[in-house]
Amino acid sequence: MIRVSVQPAPIDLGTEIAGVEAKGAGAIASFTGTVRGDDGVTELMLEHYPGMTEGALVALAEEAMVRWDLMAVTMVHRVGTMEPGDRIVFIATAAAHRAAALESCTYLIDRLKTDAPFWKRERRGDSAIWVEARDSDAAAGERWA
Amino acid sequence: MIRVSVQPAPIDLGTEIAGVEAKGAGAIASFTGTVRGDDGVTELMLEHYPGMTEGALVALAEEAMVRWDLMAVTMVHRVGTMEPGDRIVFIATAAAHRAAALESCTYLIDRLKTDAPFWKRERRGDSAIWVEARDSDAAAGERWA
Amino acid sequence: MLYFAWVREGVGSGEEQVDPPEAVRNVADLIDWLAQRSPGHAEALREPTKLRAAIDQRFAPLDALLGDAREVALFPPVTGG
Amino acid sequence: MLYFAWVREGVGSGEEQVDPPEAVRNVADLIDWLAQRSPGHAEALREPTKLRAAIDQRFAPLDALLGDAREVALFPPVTGG
Numbered sequence: 001m002i003r004v005s006v007q008p009a010p011i012d013l014g015t016e017i018a019g020v021e022a023k024g025a026g027a028i029a030s031f032t033g034t035v036r037g038d039d040g041v042t043e044l045m046l047e048h049y050p051g052m053t054e055g056a057l058v059a060l061a062e063e064a065m066v067r068w069d070l071m072a073v074t075m076v077h078r079v080g081t082m083e084p085g086d087r088i089v090f091i092a093t094a095a096a097h098r099a100a101a102l103e104s105c106t107y108l109i110d111r112l113k114t115d116a117p118f119w120k121r122e123r124r125g126d127s128a129i130w131v132e133a134r135d136s137d138a139a140a141g142e143r144w145a
Numbered sequence: 146m147i148r149v150s151v152q153p154a155p156i157d158l159g160t161e162i163a164g165v166e167a168k169g170a171g172a173i174a175s176f177t178g179t180v181r182g183d184d185g186v187t188e189l190m191l192e193h194y195p196g197m198t199e200g201a202l203v204a205l206a207e208e209a210m211v212r213w214d215l216m217a218v219t220m221v222h223r224v225g226t227m228e229p230g231d232r233i234v235f236i237a238t239a240a241a242h243r244a245a246a247l248e249s250c251t252y253l254i255d256r257l258k259t260d261a262p263f264w265k266r267e268r269r270g271d272s273a274i275w276v277e278a279r280d281s282d283a284a285a286g287e288r289w290a
Numbered sequence: 291m292l293y294f295a296w297v298r299e300g301v302g303s304g305e306e307q308v309d310p311p312e313a314v315r316n317v318a319d320l321i322d323w324l325a326q327r328s329p330g331h332a333e334a335l336r337e338p339t340k341l342r343a344a345i346d347q348r349f350a351p352l353d354a355l356l357g358d359a360r361e362v363a364l365f366p367p368v369t370g371g
Numbered sequence: 372m373l374y375f376a377w378v379r380e381g382v383g384s385g386e387e388q389v390d391p392p393e394a395v396r397n398v399a400d401l402i403d404w405l406a407q408r409s410p411g412h413a414e415a416l417r418e419p420t421k422l423r424a425a426i427d428q429r430f431a432p433l434d435a436l437l438g439d440a441r442e443v444a445l446f447p448p449v450t451g452g
Contacts, residue, residue: 014159017177024230026181029174031247032162033371036171038241046370047295049363052347077370085169089371096183098452099285102176102251109243109371117344117363118370119295130296133367140244178452191451192376194444197428222451234452243371254452262425262444263451264376275377278448 001072002065004057006048008080011087016074023072025094029101031109032091037084040124046079046088049117053077056116060108068104070095075108077118107144114141146217147210149202151193153225156232161219168217170239174246176254177236182229185269191224191233194262198222201261209238209253213245220253222263252289259286291324293334294365297341300334310356317343318352320362335364342367372405374415375446378422381415391437398424399433401443416445423448 001023003016013032020028035044061073072094082088091108095101120131146168148161158177165173180189206218217239227233236253240246265276291306298304314323318338325335335341343350344363356362372387379385395404399419406416416422424431425444437443 013162017158021177021179021230021232024182026179028177028179029250030177031243032166032173032175033243034166034171034173036241037169047298048370049292049294049344049347049365052344052363055347085166087166096181098176098178098251098254102247102254105174106243106247109247113371114368115349116370117294117365117368119366120369121295130366131369133369137371192379193451194373194375194425194428194446197425197444200428258452259449260430261451262375262446262449264447265450266376275447276450278450282452 002058002061003072003074003076004054004061005076006050006053006057006079007076008078011076011078011090013087013090016076016090017092020072020074020092020094023094025071025101026096027098027101028092028094029098029105030090030092031105032087033089033109035082035084035086035088041084041122042125043123044082044086044088045121045123045128046077046082047119047121048077048079052117057112060111060115064093064104064108067107068093068095068100070100070104073104073108075112077112077116079118110137110140110144113137147203147206148217148219148221149199149206150221151195151198151202151224152221153223156221156223156235158232158235161221161235162237165217165219165237165239168239170216170246171241172243172246173237173239174243174250175235175237176250177232178234178254180227180229180231180233186229186267187270188268189227189231189233190266190268190273191222191227192264192266193222193224197262202257205253205256205260209249212252213238213240213249215240215245215249218249218253220257222257222261224263255282255285255289258282292361292363294363296366297334297364300330302328302330314356316353316355317345317350317362320356321352321364340366373442373444375444377447378415378445381411383409383411395437397434397436398426398431398443401437402433402445405445421447
């Protein structure tokens with residue numbers, strides 16, 4: 001079971017995790033990325049490429065389902081305006097055994113960083129800048145090739 | 146911040162995750178183990194060594210905090226009688242970056258499997274057996290040495 | 291054409307219809323050709339190596355042929371997650 | 372002494388006070404000595420290599436010296452998580 005959502009609404013962990021657990025797997029791994037509050041960011045804006053984004057996330061989820069024999073994958077990404085502490089992304093995977101769940105969860109967030117069309121703009125008070133892509137993210141994505 | 150709980154009460158994910166997220170980290174990883182419903186188990190009983198269990202979990206959490214520079218670790222393990230679908234264990238880690246959160250979460254569940262005094266008994270209808278330790282768990286624990 | 295993030299801001303629009311000549315064969319050609327449309331285009335598309343592209347909603351390198359693409363997008367390297 | 376899981380069930384109790392003689396120096400000695408206490412002990416402690424131990428709430432191998440330990444526990448390999 002694959003669930004993908006690109007949404008302006010806050011990410012509800014209770015609902016998302018319950019959906020993944022409902023598949024009866026023994027092992028569920030999750031990753032949550034939040035807007036950090038420790039570097040002066042007052043607001044984060046997430047832009048994306050409607051249509052392509054959803055397709056890219058579904059493609060990644062399908063790859064992970066096959067590669068690790070998963071029972072469920074959920075990928076939720078928020079778009080629009082967020083504040084420090086808000087959840088940006090939530091990924092959960094369910095499998096019979098823990099290694100499959102944990103590895104595939106790492107795979108999905110690594111690949112999402114390089115293969116899904118999202119762009120972050122950070123506001124600090126009156127100035128706003130587009131976040132630059134990091135070489136370390138490209139390297140993390142490539143190690144799964 | 147370390148939170149360790151060994152409890153007969155069901156594990157409340159909402160409360161546990163909120164506690165970890167509250168530290169303001171950018172990356173939160175979690176692992177949840179549930180009673181699998183696909184192999185005929187009707188009831189799972191978890192026995193533990195009161196006092197030693199909590200100490201063993203705190204020691205693991207402290208090791209992870211240092212090794213990965215984490216902002217928070219939560220380890221909750223249920224004991225007593227459970228049914229298929231119930232959560233047995235929940236581990237969450239919070240860090241500034243995703244690799245630290247995901248790796249340390251894997252470390253903690255691997256090490257918990259070999260270094261914390263819990264014993265599982267599975268009931269299938271009228272028969273109950275003590276679960277045997279698996280060589281694969283010992284190997285997973287040792288790779289972190 | 292679709293533009294995102296600072297490319298969209300530079301061009302001044304997120305979307306426009308274009309009809310490039312036959313000589314425009316790949317993404318790099320298209321970027322050069324689009325750069326002539328306005329000072330905003332010229333500025334936003336000045337450094338093609340800083341741009342990424344998608345053809346019909348799939349990532350494509352600068353030397354990818356446009357063929358009979360219906361939707362081409364230009365944007366900075368992605369920064370989601 | 373503390374016993375857990377099937378060791379506890381075999382011995383018939385989770386806890387007992389013992390006062391072993393001086394010749395009982397390590398965990399393996401203790402297991403041999405305890406096995407003489409009852410048929411239940413003998414059965415549960417029959418294969419020491421299948422047992423694990425903790426001395427004062429820390430895991431200890433079979434050849435670990437008891438010293439002045441106050442709490443020793445015997446149990447099967449752990450299966451939590």
